[in-house]
Amino acid sequence: MNKRIWLVTAGVLALVAAGCAKGSSTSATSPSTTAAGPTTTLAPQNGGTLNIGLDAETDGWDPVTSEWAAAGYFVAQTFFDPLCAYDAAGQAVPYLAKSVTHSANYRTWTIGLRPGIRFSNGQPLNAAAVVLQLTLGKESALVGQALGPMVKAIAVNSLTVKVEMSEPWVAFPAVLASQAGFMAAPAQLESTTASTTQPIGTGPFTFQQWIMDSTLTVVKNPDYWRPGVTHVDKIVFHVITDPTTRLQSLQSGQIQFMYTTEASQIEQLKGQTAESMYVQHLDEPVFIMLNTDAAPLNNLALRLALEYATDQQQLISAIDLGLGSVVTEPYAPGSPWYVPSGYPTAANDTKAEQLVAEYHHETGTSGPVKFTLGCTSAGTNPEAMQLVQAQWQKVGIDVSLSYTEQATYINNAIFGNYQANCWTQFGDIDPDIDATWWLSANAHPNGQPALNFARLSDSTTDAELQIGRTNPSYAVRKAAYGAVWHQFALEAPYIWLGRGPNALVSGPTLHGLGDATLPGGQRQDGLDSDAIVPIDQLWLSS
Amino acid sequence: MLSYVGWRFVRMLSVVFAVTLFSFLLLNLLPGSPINAILGPAAGDPVARSELTNQLGLNHPIFLRYFIWLGHALQGNLGQSYVSDQSVTSAIAQRVPLTLELMIMGEVISLGIAIPMAMLCSLRPDGWFDRLTSGSTLLLLALPAFILGPTLIYVFAIRFHVFPASGETTWFTLGSGTSPTIVATPQSILLPAIVLSAGQLALFARVLRGDLLATLKSEFILMARSKGFSRWYVLLHHALRPSSFSLMSLVGLSVGGLLAGALIVENVFALPGMGTLLITAIEKRDYLIVQGMVVLIASGFVTVNFITDALYGVLDPRVRRARLIG
Numbered sequence: 087m088n089k090r091i092w093l094v095t096a097g098v099l100a101l102v103a104a105g106c107a108k109g110s111s112t113s114a115t116s117p118s119t120t121a122a123g124p125t126t127t128l129a130p131q132n133g134g135t136l137n138i139g140l141d142a143e144t145d146g147w148d149p150v151t152s153e154w155a156a157a158g159y160f161v162a163q164t165f166f167d168p169l170c171a172y173d174a175a176g177q178a179v180p181y182l183a184k185s186v187t188h189s190a191n192y193r194t195w196t197i198g199l200r201p202g203i204r205f206s207n208g209q210p211l212n213a214a215a216v217v218l219q220l221t222l223g224k225e226s227a228l229v230g231q232a233l234g235p236m237v238k239a240i241a242v243n244s245l246t247v248k249v250e251m252s253e254p255w256v257a258f259p260a261v262l263a264s265q266a267g268f269m270a271a272p273a274q275l276e277s278t279t280a281s282t283t284q285p286i287g288t289g290p291f292t293f294q295q296w297i298m299d300s301t302l303t304v305v306k307n308p309d310y311w312r313p314g315v316t317h318v319d320k321i322v323f324h325v326i327t328d329p330t331t332r333l334q335s336l337q338s339g340q341i342q343f344m345y346t347t348e349a350s351q352i353e354q355l356k357g358q359t360a361e362s363m364y365v366q367h368l369d370e371p372v373f374i375m376l377n378t379d380a381a382p383l384n385n386l387a388l389r390l391a392l393e394y395a396t397d398q399q400q401l402i403s404a405i406d407l408g409l410g411s412v413v414t415e416p417y418a419p420g421s422p423w424y425v426p427s428g429y430p431t432a433a434n435d436t437k438a439e440q441l442v443a444e445y446h447h448e449t450g451t452s453g454p455v456k457f458t459l460g461c462t463s464a465g466t467n468p469e470a471m472q473l474v475q476a477q478w479q480k481v482g483i484d485v486s487l488s489y490t491e492q493a494t495y496i497n498n499a500i501f502g503n504y505q506a507n508c509w510t511q512f513g514d515i516d517p518d519i520d521a522t523w524w525l526s527a528n529a530h531p532n533g534q535p536a537l538n539f540a541r542l543s544d545s546t547t548d549a550e551l552q553i554g555r556t557n558p559s560y561a562v563r564k565a566a567y568g569a570v571w572h573q574f575a576l577e578a579p580y581i582w583l584g585r586g587p588n589a590l591v592s593g594p595t596l597h598g599l600g601d602a603t604l605p606g607g608q609r610q611d612g613l614d615s616d617a618i619v620p621i622d623q624l625w626l627s628s
Numbered sequence: 629m630l631s632y633v634g635w636r637f638v639r640m641l642s643v644v645f646a647v648t649l650f651s652f653l654l655l656n657l658l659p660g661s662p663i664n665a666i667l668g669p670a671a672g673d674p675v676a677r678s679e680l681t682n683q684l685g686l687n688h689p690i691f692l693r694y695f696i697w698l699g700h701a702l703q704g705n706l707g708q709s710y711v712s713d714q715s716v717t718s719a720i721a722q723r724v725p726l727t728l729e730l731m732i733m734g735e736v737i738s739l740g741i742a743i744p745m746a747m748l749c750s751l752r753p754d755g756w757f758d759r760l761t762s763g764s765t766l767l768l769l770a771l772p773a774f775i776l777g778p779t780l781i782y783v784f785a786i787r788f789h790v791f792p793a794s795g796e797t798t799w800f801t802l803g804s805g806t807s808p809t810i811v812a813t814p815q816s817i818l819l820p821a822i823v824l825s826a827g828q829l830a831l832f833a834r835v836l837r838g839d840l841l842a843t844l845k846s847e848f849i850l851m852a853r854s855k856g857f858s859r860w861y862v863l864l865h866h867a868l869r870p871s872s873f874s875l876m877s878l879v880g881l882s883v884g885g886l887l888a889g890a891l892i893v894e895n896v897f898a899l900p901g902m903g904t905l906l907i908t909a910i911e912k913r914d915y916l917i918v919q920g921m922v923v924l925i926a927s928g929f930v931t932v933n934f935i936t937d938a939l940y941g942v943l944d945p946r947v948r949r950a951r952l953i954g
Contacts, residue, residue, distance in 0.1 A: 139794075143908065145711045153666070227667055227676035282713055283807060296807055298712070298722070299908065300795060300900035326794050326898040330778050335793040335898075338785040492911060494659040500672040528672070537672035 128597060134626040135320040136596070139332045139344035143299050143325045146282025149268040150222045150229055150275060156345070159265075159618045161323050164304045165206070166268040166287035169197060169216070170259045171618075172515070172611035173604055176422060178259035181605060182211065182269055182288060184245075186262065192254035192558060197262075199245040203311045205271035206292040213241035215272050220249065222275055229266045231522060235555075254556035256563070257518040263618075264519075290316040290622045299325055312605060317598070317625035333591075336361060342593040342626065345619075349407045352589045364590045364599060371413040374459065374474070374581040375509040377502055379532050379541040382457055387448060388483075389578035391441035395481045396474065397433035402584045405470045413582035415571035416512040416520065422560075423517050425568025429575035429582065438481040454484035457505040460498065463489040471508060474583070499539040502532030508583070509539075517567045521551045524570065540579035547573045590619065598624040636937065640930045647926040648701070648919070652694045655915050662686070662710045662913040684710050697919065706923070707916040709909075716920040719905065722809045724924075726796065727901035729812060730893070731886045733821035734828065735879070741825075742832035743875075747863055749833070750840035761837075765830035773889060777823045777896035784819060791819045794898040812899075820897040824889045828882055835878055839871035869943060876943070880936030883929055 140160060146152035147162060154162055171181040180186050185198040203211040220239040223229040235255040240248045249258070261267060271286035285293045288311065291304035302323045306316055324341055326332040329348045335341045337360070346352065355363045376383045376392070383389055402410040411418065414429035430437075446452055459475065461467045471487050478485055485506070490498065498504045512520050522528060522537050526548050529538035546569065553566035574580055592599060602610040602620035610620050663680050664671045671677055681687050688696070697707060706716035749758040785793035796812035803809050843849065844867055852862045891903035902921060909917035 145912070146713070227673070227680050230676070231673070297810055297900055298714075298719075298807070299904045300810075300898070324795050324898065325900075328896050328898065331781065331794045331896055331898055334778065334781045334786055335795075338781075338789065338793040340785070340793050340795070496664045496671065497659065497661065500664065535672045535674050535677060539672070 128627070130317050130598060130625040131627055132317045132319075132625070134318050134628075135322060136318040136343065136621075136624060136626060137322050137324060137341040138621065139324050139326045139335055139341040141327060141329070141332065141345070141347075143327075147270075147285035147293075147296075148275070148281045149265050149270050150219065150226045152282055153228055154265050157325075160621060161302055161304075162265075162268055162285070163289065163618055163620065164291040164321055164622055165285045165289040165293045166270060167289050168263050168618075169267040169269060170262040171604060172263060174609040174611050176515070176611055178263045179604065179606075179608075181263075183262070186259050188256075188258070192256050192258075192556065193251045195249045195251070195255075195258050196242070197247040197249065199247070200311070201245060203288050204309070205269075205273075205286050205288050206307060206309075207271050207273055207286045209271045209273055209286075211269060211288055212244045213247045214244075215269065216247045217241050218272050218275060219269060220247070220266070223266045232261050232264060232266050232519065234522070254558075255518075256556065256558045257516045260516040260519065291321060294320075301325070315603065315623050317623065321621075336591060336593055339593065342596040343591070343621070343624070345588065345590050347586060347588050349405070349409045349587055352409055352587050353407050355589070355591060360594055362592045362594075362596075362599075364592075365409075366588045366590065370510060370513040371416060371585050372508070372510050372583045373413070374583060375499070375507050375540050376579055376581065377505050377507075377532070377539075377541060378577075378579055379502055379529075380505055382445070382449070382455055383505055385445050385449060386577065387441045387444040388455060389581075391438045391445065391481065391483065392478065392581045393430055393575075393578050394434045394438035394441065395478050395483060396581050396583065397477050398582065398584045399432065400477070401470060401473055404473055405466050406584065406586055409587040410584040413585050415574060415582075416517070417571075418513075418585060423564060423567055425564060425571055427568070427571035427575045429571075433477065435481050442482045454479075454482050456484050456486070458488050459485040460488045460490055460495065460504050460507040462492055462495055464492075467508065470583070500535050502530075502534075502536065502539075502541060506581075507539075517570075518551075518555050521555060525551060542577055542579040544573055544577060595626050595628075596624060597627060633938070636934055640934055643930050644923065644926050648698065648923055649694065651922040651926075652697065652915075652919055653690065655918055656690050656693075658913070662915060664913070666711060666912070697916070701923065706920040709914050709917050711909075711912045711914045711917075716916050719917060720902070720920050720924060722807070723900060723902045723905045725802065725809055725811050726817070726899060727887075727890055727894070727903065729814075730817055730821055730824060730890055730899070730901060731883070733814065733817060734824035734886055734889075735882070737821055737825040738828040738832055738882075739879070742829050742836060743868075745833045746836035746840055747868070749837045750844060750867075751859060751863065753841055758837075761833060765833050768826045768830040771826060773823050773826075773892045774896055776826055777820070777893065780819050780823060781897075792816055796899055810900075817897075817899065820893045820899060823896070824886060824893045827889065828885065831882075832875060832878060836871065836875045839874050840867055843867045843871040873940070873943065876936055876939060880933045883932045884925075887925060 138160065140157040142155060142157045144152065144154055144158035144161065149162070149166065152158070167182040169181060169183040170178045170186060173179050182200065182203065183197050184200045186195065188195050197216060199211060199213065199216065205211060209215070217239045220233070220236065224233045224236050235251040235253050237250045237252050240250070242248050251258070269288060274281055274284065274286040277284070283296060290307055290310045290312065292307045294303040294305050296302045303320065305320050306318070310316065324335070326335055329346055329351060332344050333346065333351055336344050352363070352365060355361055374392070376389055378384055378389070398412045402408060402412070412431055414431060415424070415427040417424040442455060445455065459471060461471045468489065475485050475487060495507065499507055511523065514520050523539065524547055525538060526543035526545065528536055529541045529543045530536035532541070550566040550569040554563045557563055557566070590599065602623045604610050662684065663677055663686070667676055667680060685693065700707060704717065706720070708714065709716060709719060745761055749761050752758060781793045784791045796810065797816035798810045799813040801808035801810050840863070849862060849866055852866045887902070890901060891907060893899070894901045894903040895907065905917065906921050909921065
């Protein structure tokens, strides 16, 4: 299903940002996840202005305090470099850092920096700059979430930083590949007036102008520490929130690159020859989150009944025009974190009815089960929720639909003021980043703010999440997360609805998508995972 | 006359004051909060919530916050955006020129087409032009901006490449630095202005036509015609002015309509105007931006209506006399 429609876009998703959103991370120990994207055999041409259409504006460019969703990462990667980035094997490898190593117990990490790199204002990229950013990040309400186990960062010498953790943390490089690891100049971070509006980084482009809600312009950095990798002279990002207008801007030649989550546009573009389209298969699922601390959904039989009463395939056909896929856990088949969970892949009304009867028996009730299913009214949400309502009605579950605008919607989830809400989250490149949302310690009673919105307390889940955070073995971690997905299927805090399409669309003159390289020359990841889609090395043909 | 203007001015100020007070209270009574909008799900962390609440000053009682805001506002300081930390005054000032351009161009297009159209219709009521106008204005009234906009983009941007599909082209900038205020070229906002003007145009034309027809039945018109003046001369010099009261009221009131229309049109055409700022601010619960916009819109609205009231006197000597006597 269309990611944006389901809820909550930037705010929620991005945020997850705290650690991740797009651009999150992968464990240092995760294996390959994706195939490379489209490539070209043409020789790159230099020059020209690349125009890119974005679906949303970003509230600022301070990697410590701002909140970057997909659109934010598209822009930020042009003037900032991350300390780590993903290779084609899905590994978080050093990028701006020369090395990222750990102690035997993973409680201390050492970041070695490349010598001679300067920010565009002339300040050196040194240990002091990294310490400042990590320290401010840890103190930040947003980024601090991502740096959870970090205790402190210390400069060992001018090019070496030691980071101490409160517990073994194997996924730290993943965080360095996310917003928290995008290095900004100390002058920007310490500015009281321009930290969010005038970004200063070491990136391939330098910031030129930002007209909020309209355009942001960057120009080629002549002193970039990776000479020759960038080709266009200038990139202009255009904020075009209306998806129809964004596509029309591409078709008119006004922009050369955009992305869309609109199934109807993807379907429409399939028949076009002028535009190239790359359909991504990301891991972010859509689901209905159940408040396990509120009646009647505090009853396990009823929650399981919803698993069997939901026909994902029907939703995918009707809402995503058949372009989505069935979901059984936060990750899709093919992901390094996918482990079959035992969640039902098809609807089974008979089984659902039996479970509803079991619910009535346990609670001494009869007649249709009633509760409220909440959603935002964006996009095709109303149609999708009506379809879910009809599916559940067939097995004796009578939900009333409630539409709420986004800010209130999030508030309701935080304070447990809901029974069932449609939601989009999880599936980050490393599951450790999502652990915050699942831990029992964060499942406070209704009325109190909680990060575990479903308020499911489960000791098995906690134990497995701890293994996932601290064990360096990929196989052990994968098994641990597999156990978590299985617990989700057994406890049913989330009723999966599907996974929507997401496509990168380019005009006929744009090339190089999927060809980006890392400083070591190896291919950079980004097209088929939740890593950042690299755009700084794209080029235009005349 | 002076006391009349002074009295109206005092009323204007009290309206603006009341609007600021009620809008501040209502905004703060909205469910959800800037904390949730800024932190997203991370707002579930009590420590993060508490830190941000103190940082934004949201821990103070609502009336105290209002009077702090009012005190600053009277000194020209509308505060800082909760979300971007930008000064509210400068954030709004950056958006005003483009929206004003759009509104003025929309109004000029509406009046420029509606007035001659209504005059032509009134010359031959129920003639072919009148019927055609009646049908087309009905169509324009029924066409929402989100249908008309993409249709015009398809025709003029994709098919004929005459206008840009979205965004604006900078004509010149006000101020300097990395975030200047832009004034767009008329060509780049012509298409959005046409969309914005469509509904108004139809309304103006229909109202003026009706008033003109009523005026043309008056005795003084018969007198003018009997003196041998041509129909066009009579229409232009005798009928148009007394028929334009309703139109003028509509123009004054249409400022609100234009602003509301701008919210949609700016979104469809990806223009960084006041509408876009307001929508984003509401979504993000950026109260101070919304509050600043409310002050500006309310002030603009009452000012335009104040001017409209004053113009009645210019147009109609009877109003002038009544005010003098009063």
